[in-house]
Amino acid sequence: MLLTIDRLTVEVPGTARPLLDEVALHIAEGEVVGLVGESGSGKSTTAKAALGLLPAGATASGSVHVAGADVLSLTGEELRRHRARTVSMVHQDPRAALNPVRRIGDFLLERGADRTRAVELLAAVGLSDPERRMRQRPHELSGGMLQRVVIAGALATPPRLLLADEATSALDVTTQAEILALLRTLRAEHGAGLLFITHDLHLAAAYCDRVYVMYAGRVVEERTAAALFADPAHPYTRGLLACSPTLGDTPRRIEPIPGKPPSLSDAFPGCPFTARCPDAQPDCSSRHPAAVTLPDGGTAACHRIPAAVPAPAERTAP
Amino acid sequence: MPVRIARRLAGFLATLFAASFVIFVAVYAAPGDPAVFLAGGRDKLTPERLAAVRAQYHLDEPLVVQYGRWLGDSLHFDLGRSFQYSDQVADLIAARLPTTVQLVAYATLLFVVLGVGAGILAAVREGSWVDSAVVGTTTLAASVPSFVAAIALVSLFGVRLGWFPVTGSGTGFAGTLHHLTLPALSLALGALAVISRVTRQAMADAAASDHVEAARASGIPERNIVRRHVLRNALGPIITMCGLVAAGMFAGTVVVETAFGISGIGSLLVGAINAHDFPVAQAVLLLMVTGYVLVTTVVDLVHPLLDPRVRKARTA
Numbered sequence: 001m002l003l004t005i006d007r008l009t010v011e012v013p014g015t016a017r018p019l020l021d022e023v024a025l026h027i028a029e030g031e032v033v034g035l036v037g038e039s040g041s042g043k044s045t046t047a048k049a050a051l052g053l054l055p056a057g058a059t060a061s062g063s064v065h066v067a068g069a070d071v072l073s074l075t076g077e078e079l080r081r082h083r084a085r086t087v088s089m090v091h092q093d094p095r096a097a098l099n100p101v102r103r104i105g106d107f108l109l110e111r112g113a114d115r116t117r118a119v120e121l122l123a124a125v126g127l128s129d130p131e132r133r134m135r136q137r138p139h140e141l142s143g144g145m146l147q148r149v150v151i152a153g154a155l156a157t158p159p160r161l162l163l164a165d166e167a168t169s170a171l172d173v174t175t176q177a178e179i180l181a182l183l184r185t186l187r188a189e190h191g192a193g194l195l196f197i198t199h200d201l202h203l204a205a206a207y208c209d210r211v212y213v214m215y216a217g218r219v220v221e222e223r224t225a226a227a228l229f230a231d232p233a234h235p236y237t238r239g240l241l242a243c244s245p246t247l248g249d250t251p252r253r254i255e256p257i258p259g260k261p262p263s264l265s266d267a268f269p270g271c272p273f274t275a276r277c278p279d280a281q282p283d284c285s286s287r288h289p290a291a292v293t294l295p296d297g298g299t300a301a302c303h304r305i306p307a308a309v310p311a312p313a314e315r316t317a318p
Numbered sequence: 319m320p321v322r323i324a325r326r327l328a329g330f331l332a333t334l335f336a337a338s339f340v341i342f343v344a345v346y347a348a349p350g351d352p353a354v355f356l357a358g359g360r361d362k363l364t365p366e367r368l369a370a371v372r373a374q375y376h377l378d379e380p381l382v383v384q385y386g387r388w389l390g391d392s393l394h395f396d397l398g399r400s401f402q403y404s405d406q407v408a409d410l411i412a413a414r415l416p417t418t419v420q421l422v423a424y425a426t427l428l429f430v431v432l433g434v435g436a437g438i439l440a441a442v443r444e445g446s447w448v449d450s451a452v453v454g455t456t457t458l459a460a461s462v463p464s465f466v467a468a469i470a471l472v473s474l475f476g477v478r479l480g481w482f483p484v485t486g487s488g489t490g491f492a493g494t495l496h497h498l499t500l501p502a503l504s505l506a507l508g509a510l511a512v513i514s515r516v517t518r519q520a521m522a523d524a525a526a527s528d529h530v531e532a533a534r535a536s537g538i539p540e541r542n543i544v545r546r547h548v549l550r551n552a553l554g555p556i557i558t559m560c561g562l563v564a565a566g567m568f569a570g571t572v573v574v575e576t577a578f579g580i581s582g583i584g585s586l587l588v589g590a591i592n593a594h595d596f597p598v599a600q601a602v603l604l605l606m607v608t609g610y611v612l613v614t615t616v617v618d619l620v621h622p623l624l625d626p627r628v629r630k631a632r633t634a
Contacts, residue, residue, distance in 0.1 A: 084537025096528035
């Protein structure tokens, strides 16, 4: 297993609940794994844990292993080498991830590429005139171009695990499609694992092998992409699918999930989704639901699992 | 860029013009009558003699006329004659300016190296004892007035330890350096606190940017992160502050040159004010203001070189 996160709990002082609560997640080599959830559900925190990067003042329990190394116990030079060689991250906002006063070339060179390779990388991510791009500064490039630069930076030293944090969310659809294709090609070439973070469930289902759904710092469902889309088990996953519009011959009502995502000042003795859940029962808010293994091998954390999932025949095809 | 320089130059001249008027009026309004001094003291003073002296030095004309005359002459680089020494003011200044420039340059070197160095140290070790030590020591240094610091330095390094001479400005490079060390140090001490604070704060702000976290997540060595991302991006405020403090030091030499018996611009000014030597006092003050405005203008013009975004916005 390339990445194994086991019962990872991350707490910061001054919040009512942990940022991450017993998160378990694994990625095999060459696998594309999606991580889906609303803002603040802990997706980025989970990904950054693979880099050994925890929020300031945070305490963590549980373990994070990447290619055999216990990431949370790495320090100093070992940790630096882990971040430089084994795991790379494509950051959410490319304009913020680049130093505004330095050149694109510097960004790639300091991440371990030499000049020739840096130019090759810029060409590989589909930037025209890579020689000129090397000398340009971030403010001279568009958002889509910077996103490609950031991806090139993540590949400067070919990583074994690539973390893509909303790597395409800020882009228009054609650029998004190109970047996604690019990430798949690069993954295929290097045999690396890819953790693909998005809030777009449809995109995750179409692009990934397996998908984790997170809510309030917990993994609430883990399924293969096809199963998740065809037969979502957790009410939250169903809610996410119901509130995103799709193309199809059957017109379908778009139903937003009632309420709003929980903040860090909300503590939950039971299932955190209770207040917004259409299937909630009185005992949901008192007991913490354990992850149940589903017939197809996935897992979901819901007290109502046997009762809440309607038989497949009753549902309209998406 | 040429438009920008022209605009800065116009502002520079306007500031000088305003400053020259304030200086002229301030010296004019200072208590005491220079004519009494020029006539050779109160003893042999007769009204006729006083009137003759006033007429000779144009002191009987209205303020605005005197100012106009002085400004017109100054534009032709004729700063007049000293009442006290009868020499050309320009010659007096030219003889003393190099010492003061050396003193200020030396003090600037000291506070830039020590102040920025201490600030970097405090920023890198933020929250540790090093940080507290830097903040504490520089605050203490800043709260001691420069004449007190000068006396303390003289008594310790000059008298007790005998490492440095206590008066004069020395000859030759090594001699000058040796003589100016204590004065430069007492000038620089007060600046250390503000420079190290600004450095520390600017670096803390720069270190909080997302791109620094991104660099750290990419496993870039910490030394390079501090140098190329944090310090590099913090240079704007640091350089601005260093420029302002260095420019302000021309005025600070008044105290330090007097305390150390150095014959520079500062002690010339003190002497001129005591003797009601209008032309010298006005010329030195004007020179100090010019120096200040010049340095701040240069700092302002340097800024776009540090930040390519500003450069682009101005040329576009």
